[in-house]
Amino acid sequence: MNPYVHKLSAVAKQPSRLVIGLMSGTSLDGLDIALCRIAGSGTGTTLELLRFDTKEYTDEFRERVRQVFAKRTVDQLVLSGLHALIGKLHGTLVNEALRGWGVSPADVDLIASHGQTVFHAPQSLTGTTDYPNSTLQLGDGDHLAVTTGIITVSDFRQKHVAAGGEGAPLAAYGDYLLFTDTHETRVLLNIGGIANFTLLPAANGNGNPCFATDVGPGNTLMNQYMLAHFGVEMDRDAQVAAKGTVSEPLLEALCDHDFFALPFPKTTGPELFNLPYLERAQRASGTGSLRTHDVMATLVAFAASAIVASVQRAVQACRNPCVYISGGGLHNPLLVERITLGLTGIPVSSFEVLGLLPDAKEAALFALLANETVAGKAVHATAIFDSPAVCMGKISFPA
Secondary structure (H helix, E strand, O other), rough: OHHHHHHHHHHOOOOEEEEEEEEEOOOOEEEEEEEEEEOOOHHHEEEEEEEEEEEEEEEEHHHHHHOOOOOOOOOOHHHHHHHHHHHHHHHHHHHHHHHHHOOOHHHEEEEEEEEEEEEEHHHHHOOOOOOOEEEEOOOOHHHHHHHHHHOOEEHHHHHHHOOOOOOOOOHHHHHHHHHOOOOEEEEEEEEEEEEEEEEOOOOOOOOOOEEEEEEEEEHHHHHHHHHHHOOOOHHHHHHHHHOOOOOOOHHHHHHOOOOHHOOOOOOOOOOOHHHHHHHHHHHOOOOOOOOOHHHHHHHHHHHHHHHHHHHHHHHHOOOOOOEEEEEEHHOOHHHHHHHHHHHOOOOOHHHHOOOOOOOHHHHHHHHHHHHHHHOOHHHHOEEEEEOOOOOEEEEEEEO
């Protein structure tokens, strides 16, 4: 027997596992690394976050990824090379984090790697049936496993697509297992490049389903605009947007898209919400000469408006709804303020009050997905509406 097969079997039988979760989002800010102690599986899962760090990407690396990011036509040498490069880079960053924490790689049971999404193409977004739903994350698991010496679970979204899903969002699996409450309906809102949430109806409620859905742009349009017009990756603390005034004509044009009327759950990405989308809205609204600060203020209002409308629609039949925010958008005070004001009567809090560091949430949830793949069962996910009950991820051995 391959010794790593034997080791994987032993890991699956342990009462708990030490798992590193990795998340690299569409904002391309860096690699989130979460070291978690996970016990049990299914609804009996417990997760303890032991260490967390974000390793910032270099500008040179970001530019390489942007050569293929959300583009229909790419250089295949770059695409193929990035798959290996990202796997090796993520492995190197994991090794750096472990050294900094004083943790031996031999003590880590699994790495759970999301990879780097470069194209998301469900039929609902592409509008064509020529190809099945598809999504592409770069960062080869074998390179990661060989670089770290740790068994790696990666490429989670492919099983979701293969089983009939759209490959996103996947947060519902971990959210459901860890955070369902008896009395409170929880909306776990993650504001990354794209904003999404998981709806967790109160467990003793009226039978409303649990589901996860994208709702529209989170930070992606704001970040793209800041890079194009100010040469920086983001509007830190909303300093630019706070000096602007919302343009109602532009806001109305931005909100005028069929995506927002689609039923839940649904997925989207920067393939739709990008600078050409903004340019079309400016032409349609006659706001092409708008000041940059006003454009940024309007983009914040656009993201908040999409989030507020979606949450209000989702919780109509639910009791005691509460919203908990994680992701990079939590650090945008203007965006959080607009969301809070828009959701009158619905408490809005940081995800931290649920006992998990907000910035670590997505990485930790991928650690949980790997735990389910190794020690759980597909049946644990049957309560999630319109999402296949599967265990996800491909397993890579270091040798």
